[in-house]
Amino acid sequence: MTLTPLSGTPAEDAAAVRAEAQRQRILDAAQRCFIARGFHAGSISDIAAEAEISQGLMYRYFENKRALILALIERQLAYDQDAIGHMPAAADLVDGLLRCYQLWARGETLETRGNAIANVALYAEITAEAHRDPVVADVLRRHDRQTSAAITGWLRQHDIARGRTPEDADLERRTLLMRLLVEGLAMRAVRDPDLAAETVRGLLAVAIASVLGE
Amino acid sequence: MTLTPLSGTPAEDAAAVRAEAQRQRILDAAQRCFIARGFHAGSISDIAAEAEISQGLMYRYFENKRALILALIERQLAYDQDAIGHMPAAADLVDGLLRCYQLWARGETLETRGNAIANVALYAEITAEAHRDPVVADVLRRHDRQTSAAITGWLRQHDIARGRTPEDADLERRTLLMRLLVEGLAMRAVRDPDLAAETVRGLLAVAIASVLGE
Numbered sequence: 001m002t003l004t005p006l007s008g009t010p011a012e013d014a015a016a017v018r019a020e021a022q023r024q025r026i027l028d029a030a031q032r033c034f035i036a037r038g039f040h041a042g043s044i045s046d047i048a049a050e051a052e053i054s055q056g057l058m059y060r061y062f063e064n065k066r067a068l069i070l071a072l073i074e075r076q077l078a079y080d081q082d083a084i085g086h087m088p089a090a091a092d093l094v095d096g097l098l099r100c101y102q103l104w105a106r107g108e109t110l111e112t113r114g115n116a117i118a119n120v121a122l123y124a125e126i127t128a129e130a131h132r133d134p135v136v137a138d139v140l141r142r143h144d145r146q147t148s149a150a151i152t153g154w155l156r157q158h159d160i161a162r163g164r165t166p167e168d169a170d171l172e173r174r175t176l177l178m179r180l181l182v183e184g185l186a187m188r189a190v191r192d193p194d195l196a197a198e199t200v201r202g203l204l205a206v207a208i209a210s211v212l213g214e
Numbered sequence: 215m216t217l218t219p220l221s222g223t224p225a226e227d228a229a230a231v232r233a234e235a236q237r238q239r240i241l242d243a244a245q246r247c248f249i250a251r252g253f254h255a256g257s258i259s260d261i262a263a264e265a266e267i268s269q270g271l272m273y274r275y276f277e278n279k280r281a282l283i284l285a286l287i288e289r290q291l292a293y294d295q296d297a298i299g300h301m302p303a304a305a306d307l308v309d310g311l312l313r314c315y316q317l318w319a320r321g322e323t324l325e326t327r328g329n330a331i332a333n334v335a336l337y338a339e340i341t342a343e344a345h346r347d348p349v350v351a352d353v354l355r356r357h358d359r360q361t362s363a364a365i366t367g368w369l370r371q372h373d374i375a376r377g378r379t380p381e382d383a384d385l386e387r388r389t390l391l392m393r394l395l396v397e398g399l400a401m402r403a404v405r406d407p408d409l410a411a412e413t414v415r416g417l418l419a420v421a422i423a424s425v426l427g428e
Contacts, residue, residue, distance in 0.1 A: 038342065040255030107345060121345035124338040127404050128252065131321060131335035144405040173417040176409065180398030187397040190341050191358040195390065203387040
């Protein structure tokens with residue numbers, strides 16, 4: 001989240017908090033619209049209607065749909081960084097990813113923080129749009145590199161805490177494996193939502209051990 | 215590909231071949247439109263224009279956009295089955311997947327058969343649409359299970375040829391890993407197209423050995 005830092009008078013601070021809440025409400029509405037109809041089907045006034053605000057007010061926050069998708073990418077980055085900051089131990093990571101798969105398979109949107117991918121349809125929509133729009137691709141890739149760097153940093157600390165001295169090339173491979181597992185599972189959740197829990201857990205137990213260098 | 219079986223008079227056969235070529239040309243046009251603008255942005259008459267045919271002729275082949283996306287899923291299944299039928303040995307599989315990643319990263323569409331995912335943007339678009347439309351989801355999932363079954367069958371033969379007796383649960387985990395690698399790499403290609411070849415190859419060398427039960 002990009003909360004406006006509070007540093008004005010109490011009245012200014014209260015206005016900034018209200019503006020940020022409004023901004024998040026608009027993003028939630030945009031996310032619902034993009035998931036339901038795709039990025040290109042609806043207009044910015046449809047999204048204003050979904051957010052129950054006037055079109056004029058909408059434009060004070062976001063000048064066009066691209067600005068909305070960029071803000072959604074930024075919000076996803078904040079979720080990711082938070083999730084990585086709270087990455088649990090191996091066994092919990094296996095169960096956590098299994099729960100993500102099951103939730104994605106039901107088509108649900110995680111409303112809380114600390115999740116890998118908030119909604120698979122939005123993830124797919126943003127990926128498709130990055131393919132079309134170089135500006136979206138550029139922002140997505142910059143944020144994606146930050147997420148990978150955060151995972152690599154977490155793995156490095158994990159190794160050091162166990163008295164190991166990890167090589168960069170090894171950390172990069174393990175970071176890549178972690179990302180393939182999460183993103184692959186997100187795609188599987190839509191395309192094959194009925195995978196047996198023991199199949200997913202059995203695979204993840206071995207793969208997550210690899211990610212952790214064990 | 216669903217080529218109409220030829221069993222009529224020479225004139226009927228020639229007509230069937232022309233109709234199938236027309237059908238494939240329409241699907242190519244629909245694919246280009248969906249990649250360029252998303253599934254919901256354009257109309258079926260836009261796709262007819264892209265295919266350079268009349269709207270009336272278009273409706274003789276496909277009654278709506280859903281019929282087009284279902285036919286594209288079917289065509290992808292044919293590609294997949296063909297690719298699995300020609301799956302190479304471990305070392306070639308690593309290089310083949312690395313080449314797929316590099317091609318997807320350049321945003322290219324594989325025009326030939328034997329590829330894992332023809333185009334990442336189309337793949338993302340179909341995934342997003344499956345999230346929205348239960349009919350699309352149903353067809354996608356049925357085809358997806360056939361692809362997984364083909365991979366499992368290939369792995370079983372691979373094991374048997376090496377004198378091993380594979381267990382079903384083991385084959386299912388290895389099939390899932392193979393799918394996570396391919397689909398994860400497709401997503402990585404859009405979001406992180408600059409991964410070093412040695413990172414991808416290094417990870418795949420280990421992961422593909424796991425897939426092959428080595």
